[in-house]
Amino acid sequence: MAVTQQEIENRLWDAADELRVAMPEAQYSSVVFPLMFWKYLSDTWEHNHQEFLAQYEGLDGLSPEEAREIEYRDHQSFEIPFIHIGTVQERRASWSSILATVAQHGLGQRVRASLQAIESANPDKFSRLFGSMTWTSEAVLPGEVLASVMRAMDRTPKMHEGNMSHDVLGGAYEYLLKRFSDGSGTRAGQFFTPREVVELIIELLAPKNHESVYDPTCGSGGMLIAAANLLKAHGGRGYTLSLNGQEAVLDTSGVARMNLFMHNLTEFKVEVGDTLRDPRFKKPDGSVKQFDVIVANPPYSLKWKPWAKDPRAIGGVAPQSSADWAFVQHMIASMHPKKGRAGVVLPHGVLFRGGQEAAIRQRVLDNDLLEAIIGLPANLFYSTSIPTAILVLRAPGTKAKERQGGVLFIDASKRFTKAKNRNILTNANIADTVTAYHSGFDAAGNPVEPNGEGGLAARFVLTTDIVANGYDLNIGRYIKYAAADQEDLGALANAYNIARAERQKAEQHMLAVLSTAGIEGFGE
Known part of the structure; x- marks a missing residue:
């Protein structure tokens, strides 16, 4: 009997819910995912083992060594x-x-020993897969609670290909990721980018068969999976993609x-480490490895230790107070020189902030690396309610001819549906944004074929016009918003950003005049 998506999701959540007496929901994932994957591995191994035994009819005529060699x-x-090994245990x-021993003392130690043994026996596949496993300590998770979780999870149908498809299994895993993020705020949400935002970025970058995809802050791996799924949905072969990610935790x-x-x-290949301080994907000469498609939703305005000297630092070094542009610089360095393209989600501050960030922004524009800026609605993410924007970048000289020497601005800030905890993008919202991205534009930068009343506000702006505005990329500078009664948080934030940028320019001019007059100390 086929296993339904709803059935497996409900039973997995029942297992997770057993943890409510021992820890906050934000910590469920550290326990549930290792247990779920262990059950998946065990069910798959045992299913294959039974098929092996059936084929060789009880191993008649085979020595233990021969049987093992043939089975593996x-x-x-x-x-x-x-x-x-070698003990009564x-x-x-x-x-x-191990499930057969849940009533015995020391369950956490047996679970930990089992997971560590699987990691050690399969170093190429599962090295350090299960993480720190602190939850196996009795002080963190009492044995009786762990036993309840395992008993509840065991009521989930067998997790092997003979019983359920990988589509169902992967869907259940993503269901838990979303459920944990929906219910627990920033701690779980910080590594889970909402699926619809991921799908939009992947649609814009359009990975192709046999290309490489890289996420320098990969979190739970959703962007890498979405790349393969989208390619498959469009008739391609998702399994041909080379998927690569780095994650600090x-x-x-x-x-x-x-x-x-x-x-x-x-x-x-998923590597562990700080991407800015210690990028793990490198060429033999020590420079960062380059990929066809780069995607990221990095931590916003992360405080970091700026580079002292690094070839990635085109245009300067991002300030200690915010690593936003450092992530962009890393992604630019990681783009394949002939077909590399990148999509990154960042807060609006990267579009207008001055100082070191302005210098980096100027270099990116002067080198014609930025193809598009897409303003997203506020409150899309689990970890922040601020409005964000997608920056689409292309390797030097690889923009389409009609997109060279300028930047496409798209305002998608009003396209969303309100949900319980956050706003969401519908399939229609995603499709409209992708349509606007692929539109043609006239000499004035306006869409040649605007999509009727449902079309998004979009404009192609020449770099010379952006330079005249001091390299300011505020969307509101280039796309005029509708009537005031339609203003929402995104529009208001853009208006504030413009006013703030103007004030900063005025202050800088004033300080320069005062300095020329020999009056110092006002800028400190």
Whole structure:
């Protein structure tokens, strides 16, 4: 009997809900995802093992060594080893084996030993996959609660290909990611970008068969998975993509790798480390590796230790108070020179802030690397309610001829549907934005074929006009908003940003005049 998506999701949530007596919802993912993936591995291994036994009719005529060689050559793609070998506690490190001991003392230690044994037995696939596993400590998660979670999760149907598709399994994993983020605010939401925002960015960048995709702040891996799913949905072969990500938090990187495995995507590499300080994807000469498609939703206005000397720092070094432009610089350095393109979500401040950020913004525009800016609605994300924008960049000299020497501005800030905890983009909202992105524009920068009343406000602005505005990229400078009674938070934020930028320019002019007159100290 086929397993429905609803059935597996409900039962997995029932298991997660057993944790409510022991920890806040923001911490559920650290327990549920390792347990879920362990059950998936164990169910898959045992299913394949039974097929092997059936084929060889109880292993008649095979020595243990021969049986093992044949099974792992023809039937298994990973190993579930034994733990506590040579003791009375010896048992296979499988879900069913440990589940049989849930009533015994020391359950957390047995679970930890099992997960560590699986990591050690499969270093190429599962090294450090399960993270720190602090939750296996009795002091963090009492054994009786862990037992309740495992019993509830065991009521989930068998998680192997003979019983459910990877579409169902991957969908269940994403359901839990979203459920945890919806209910727990920033802690879980900080590494989960809403699916519709991810889909919009991937639609804009349009990955193709056999291309490489890179996310320098990959979180739970959603953007990498979306790239493969979109390519498949458009008739391509998602499994041909080379998927690459880096994540600073060990446990979160494990969530991403498990997520990719659950979606049956095996051509991936997820590295652990701080991308700005220690980029892990490099060429033999030490420079950063380059990719066809780069996507990111980095932490906004992150305080960081600025580079002392780094070839990625085109136009200057981002200030210590905000690493926003440093992430953009890293993505630019990571673009393939002939077909690289990048999409990144950032707060509106990157469009107008002065100082070091203004110098970087100027270089990016002078080098004609920025193709489009798309203003998104406020309150789309789990970790912040501020309005954000997507910046689309292209490798030097690779813009389409009609897009060279300018930037496309799209205002999508009013296109959303209100939901319980946040605003969401509908499929129609995404489609309208993609249509505006692909539109043609006349000499005045206006859309040649605006999409009727449903069309988004968009304008192609020459770089010379942007230079005349002091390299200010505020969307409101170039797209006039509708009547005041239609103003929303996004429009008001843009108006504020413009006023703030004008004030900063006036202050800088005043300080220059005072300095010329020999009057110092006002700018300190």
